[in-house]
Amino acid sequence: MKNDIIGISLGLEDMKFKNIDLKDFDSNFSLFDYDIVLLDLNRVIDNYNQTSKYNGKPRLTNNESFRFISDFERIQTEIKDLLAIGKTIYVNLPEIPIISIFSGNKKYSGTGKNRQATNLVKDLNLLDILPIKIKTTTSLGSRQDYDRNSVYKELYRIKKMNYLYYVYFETEEQGQVISTILETEKKISQIFTIGEGQLIILPFNFKPEFYSSTAEYRKIINDFLHVIDDLREESKIGISEYSLPEWSKKYNILDEKVKATKINKIEKQLTNLKSEKETIKNELLELQKYKLIFTSTGKELEEIIYKILLELGFKNKPVEYNRADGIFDFKGTDIVTEIKGVKGSSAERHGAQLEKWVSEFFEQEGKQAKGLLIVNGFREKDLKLRTELIFPDQMINYSIKREHCLISTVQLLGIYIECKKNPDKSNELIFELINTVGVYDKFLDYREFL
Numbered sequence: 001m002k003n004d005i006i007g008i009s010l011g012l013e014d015m016k017f018k019n020i021d022l023k024d025f026d027s028n029f030s031l032f033d034y035d036i037v038l039l040d041l042n043r044v045i046d047n048y049n050q051t052s053k054y055n056g057k058p059r060l061t062n063n064e065s066f067r068f069i070s071d072f073e074r075i076q077t078e079i080k081d082l083l084a085i086g087k088t089i090y091v092n093l094p095e096i097p098i099i100s101i102f103s104g105n106k107k108y109s110g111t112g113k114n115r116q117a118t119n120l121v122k123d124l125n126l127l128d129i130l131p132i133k134i135k136t137t138t139s140l141g142s143r144q145d146y147d148r149n150s151v152y153k154e155l156y157r158i159k160k161m162n163y164l165y166y167v168y169f170e171t172e173e174q175g176q177v178i179s180t181i182l183e184t185e186k187k188i189s190q191i192f193t194i195g196e197g198q199l200i201i202l203p204f205n206f207k208p209e210f211y212s213s214t215a216e217y218r219k220i221i222n223d224f225l226h227v228i229d230d231l232r233e234e235s236k237i238g239i240s241e242y243s244l245p246e247w248s249k250k251y252n253i254l255d256e257k258v259k260a261t262k263i264n265k266i267e268k269q270l271t272n273l274k275s276e277k278e279t280i281k282n283e284l285l286e287l288q289k290y291k292l293i294f295t296s297t298g299k300e301l302e303e304i305i306y307k308i309l310l311e312l313g314f315k316n317k318p319v320e321y322n323r324a325d326g327i328f329d330f331k332g333t334d335i336v337t338e339i340k341g342v343k344g345s346s347a348e349r350h351g352a353q354l355e356k357w358v359s360e361f362f363e364q365e366g367k368q369a370k371g372l373l374i375v376n377g378f379r380e381k382d383l384k385l386r387t388e389l390i391f392p393d394q395m396i397n398y399s400i401k402r403e404h405c406l407i408s409t410v411q412l413l414g415i416y417i418e419c420k421k422n423p424d425k426s427n428e429l430i431f432e433l434i435n436t437v438g439v440y441d442k443f444l445d446y447r448e449f450l
Contacts, residue, residue, distance in 0.1 A: 001229050003035035003088075008075075009043035010206050012221070019225045026071050031078040035087055036228055038204065039079075041094040041126050042166075044072075054100040054121055062119060065101035069124075076129045083131065086196035088232050092204050095138050095166045097126050131194055134201070136167040137186075144188055146179040151234055152191065155202060158223050162210040165203040178202070198235060290416075293409045294376060294383060297341025301376055302326070305339055305409065308416045312430060327361065327369070331427075333434055334369035336361050341376040345388060346406070348395040350375065355402050370434050371404040374412060383410065383446050391439050400438045407433065407440040413450075414443025 005020045006029075012022050023029050025044040031037055048064040060068055079089055103122040110116050127134050142164050146156045156163065156179065168186040178189035178200075192199040204224065211217040292304040302325055310316065314328040314335070325339040338354035340346065350373060358371045377390035391399075391406045399406055415433065419426040433440060443449065 001225070003229050003232050004033060005036040005038065005225060005229070006031065006034040007038040007040075009040045009046065010038060011040070011043055011046075012206055015218070017218075017221065017225075019222060019229075025075070026067065031075070031082055031087075036232055037079070037082065037087065037089045038092075038228075039075075039089065039129075040092040040204070040206075041097075041129070042092060044094075044126065045099060057098050057100045057123070058096065059100040059121060060102070062102040066104075068101065072124070072129060079129065080131050083197035083199060084195035088198045088200065088228070088235070090200045090202050090204065090228065091130065093134070093136055093167045093169060093201060094126050097136055098123050099126065100124075130199065132171060132173045132192055132199065134169050134171045134173075136169045138167050140164065140166055141181060143182040144179045145182045146189070147177065150176065150178060152176075152178045152200075152231060154227050154231065155189070155224075158220060158227060160211070160216060161220050161224065162205045162207070163203070164205055164210075167203075169201065290413065293413050295379060297376065297379055301341040301409070302339050305337075305374055305412065308412060309337075312416060312419060312426065325357075330430060330434060334361070334365070334367065335372050335434060336369045337372045337374060339374045341379050341409075343378065343380055345377050346373070346375040346391050346395065348398050351395055351399045351402070351404060351406075354404060358402070371399075371402060372434070373399065373404055373406045374409060375406070376409040383450070386410075396438055403437045405433060405436040405440060406438060407436075410446050411440055411443040414446070414448070417449045418443070 001019050007020050007022045009025045010022060015022075020038070021034070024047045026047045045058060045060065045068065048068050049061045050064070051059050051061055053059055082089060100121045101124050103120045105120045107118045107120055108115060109118070127136065144156070144163060144165065146153055165181075165188045168181055168188055169190075170187065171190075173192055175190045175192035177187055178191060180187055187201075189200070189202045192201075206221060208214075208217055211220065290304065290308070292300050293308065296304065306316070306326060309326070309328060314330050317327045317329055317334070326337040328335045328337065336354070336357045338350060338357060340350050354371045354373050358369055361369045375390055378386045378388065390408045396406070415429050419429060429442075432442075
C-alpha cells in the first residue's frame with residue numbers, strides 16, 4: 001500500500017488488517033498521520049452511553065453528550081484541515097442523521113422538596129461533521145447506475161462486494177457523481193473537491209452477515225482498500241485538473257489566444273441567448289395565460305376576461321353600488337357583464353342574474369346598459385368534446401326579450417385573436433357583438449382560430 005489508511009467506527013475493531021488502522025470515534029488519535037480516512041457515520045455513537053430514545057432519535061446521556069461533542073468537534077476540524085492539505089476522505093452516510101444530546105441546560109418546576117429538574121435536550125446533525133451541506137433520505141435498495149467512464153468505476157467492480165445503499169442524498173455543492181439510483185437522478189455516491197483534497201460520499205457496507213465466510217469477508221475488504229489506494233495515486237498524478245498562476249496568462253502557446261478569444265465570444269453569445277430565452281419564456285407564459293378563458297372559473301376567469309376586454313378597447317367603469325362582474329363603456333355604450341365558468345351548460349338563472357345587474361344600473365344611472373352574458377361552458381372538457389349547446393333553447397327566449405347578448409368564452413377569444421391579427425376590423429367586430437340580441441353567431445368553431 002502506498003498510502004496510510006485509517007478506518008473510523010467501521011465495526012471491524014475485533015479483526016486485524018495490516019492495510020488499515022481501525023479506531024473508534026472516541027479514540028484519542030490524530031487523523032493527520034493518514035492519507036486516506038474511512039468514516040462510517042452509522043456507528044459513531046456506538047461507544048457512548050445512551051438512554052431511551054427521545055422523539056424516536058438516539059439520545060446520549062448527559063455526561064456522554066459532552067464527551068461526544070468534544071470528539072465530534074475535533075474530528076470535524078481535522079476533516080476540514082485534512083482536505084485543505086490534499087488528503088482523501090470516504091464517508092458512509094448515516095441512516096439516522098439526527099441524534100439528541102444534553103444541551104447543558106435544565107428546566108426547574110415546583111418549590112422546596114417538590115422542586116424538580118428537567119434536562120433539556122437538543123438535536124445534533126451528524127452530517128454537520130462534513131464541510132458541505134447534504135440532505136439525506138433513508139431508503140434501502142441495491143439497483144444502482146454508476147459512471148463507467150470514470151476511474152472511480154473500480155469502486156463498483158469489486159468482486160462479491162455488497163453494494164446495498166441505505167440513503168440517497170441531495171446537495172447544491174458541485175461534484176462528480178459516481179452513482180445514482182437506477183433510472184433516476186437520486187445520488188448515492190459523489191466526489192467533491194475541497195481545498196486540495198477529495199471528499200467522497202460512498203456507501204461501504206462492512207457487515208459480516210452479507211458474506212459467506214470470514215475468508216471471503218477479509219478478501220473483499222482488502223480488495224476495497226487496494227482500490228481506494230490505487231485511486232488516490234491516480235488522482236495525484238493526473239493533470240486533467242490543474243491551476244496556473246495569473247502571470248502565466250502573458251504567454252500564449254500556439255493558437256491559445258485565438259481559442260481564448262473564441263471562448264469569450266461564445267460566453268457572450270450564451271449570456272445573450274440566456275437573456276433572450278428568459279424574455280421569450282416570459283412572453284410564452286403571458287400568452288398561455290389566455291387559455292384560462294376556456295379552462296377556469298371564478299376570479300381567474302373574471303380577471304382574464306377583464307384583461308381581454310380592456311385590450312379590445314373597453315373601458316372599465318367602477319360603480320360601487322353595483323355587484324355585477326364588470327361594467328364597461330365601449331365608445332359611448334354602457335355594458336354590464338355577468339361571467340360564469342360552469343361544468344355544464346349555462347342556465348336561465350344566469351340570465352336572470354345579469355338582468356338584475358342591468359336593472360340596478362338603470363336605477364342608479366337613469367340609462368339603459370347592454371347586458372352581456374359570458375359563459376365558459378363545459379369548462380372541464382377538452383374543446384373538441386364540447387359538442388353540446390352552451391346556451392340551451394329554454395334560456396334564449398328569456399334573454400332575447402331583455403336584449404341580452406350571449407357569448408361563450410371561446411367565442412370571445414376568437415374575437416380577440418381576430419382583432420389582434422386584423423386591428424382594422426376591431427371596431428366592426430365589437431359593435432357587432434354588443435348589438436347582438438340572443439346568441440352571438442360567429443367564431444363558433446374553435447378550429448378556425450386555435
